Amino acid sequence: MSPHELDQALREQLPSLRRFARWLARDPHAADDLVQSALERAIAGWDQRRDEAALRPWLFSILYRQFLDGQRRAQRYAGVLARTGLGAPDSQPSAEREAIARSALEALQQLPVEQRSLLLWVSVEGLSYQEVADILEVPIGTVMSRLSRARQALRRLSDGETAAPPLRLLK
Numbered sequence: 001m002s003p004h005e006l007d008q009a010l011r012e013q014l015p016s017l018r019r020f021a022r023w024l025a026r027d028p029h030a031a032d033d034l035v036q037s038a039l040e041r042a043i044a045g046w047d048q049r050r051d052e053a054a055l056r057p058w059l060f061s062i063l064y065r066q067f068l069d070g071q072r073r074a075q076r077y078a079g080v081l082a083r084t085g086l087g088a089p090d091s092q093p094s095a096e097r098e099a100i101a102r103s104a105l106e107a108l109q110q111l112p113v114e115q116r117s118l119l120l121w122v123s124v125e126g127l128s129y130q131e132v133a134d135i136l137e138v139p140i141g142t143v144m145s146r147l148s149r150a151r152q153a154l155r156r157l158s159d160g161e162t163a164a165p166p167l168r169l170l171k
């Protein structure tokens with residue numbers, strides 16, 4: 001692929017990548033940084049792509065993994081600050097915030113990143129279950145069950161129920 005074709009292919013994906021990054025990061029500046037970082041990684045690894053036709057899922061996968069890496073770095077940094085006594089105290093969501101979470105948009109923002117990502121990829125971006133399975137590197141059945149749980153959680157939050165704490169994976 002020529003540099004011009006590469007540039008055109010990446011430009012076509014920018015609106016979707018920006019939209020998804022804004023939902024993940026919840027900050028336009030952080031989202032732009034995330035998209036830029038993902039595009040840099042995509043260009044650097046262009047020759048290592050598995051499937052020529054699956055550019056969009058590949059880019060979403062890179063962006064999502066970049067976001068998760070950034071979250072992990074932030075958690076490690078916050079842990080270091082907390083151990084040194086320099087960090088701010090943890091804040092819990094207030095009861096008022098839980099009561100206000102009635103609209104679908106607010107409910108979507110309260111979902112865990114994993115659930116929100118699934119809903120955005122399938123409902124907003126129009127990716128197929130198989131494309132999402134490829135992004136997450138899981139079987140399609142896993143995507144379907146996670147999506148079902150995400151939709152249930154969104155319904156509960158939209159009805160005004162409080163969010164259950166997310167499960168943690170233990171290694």
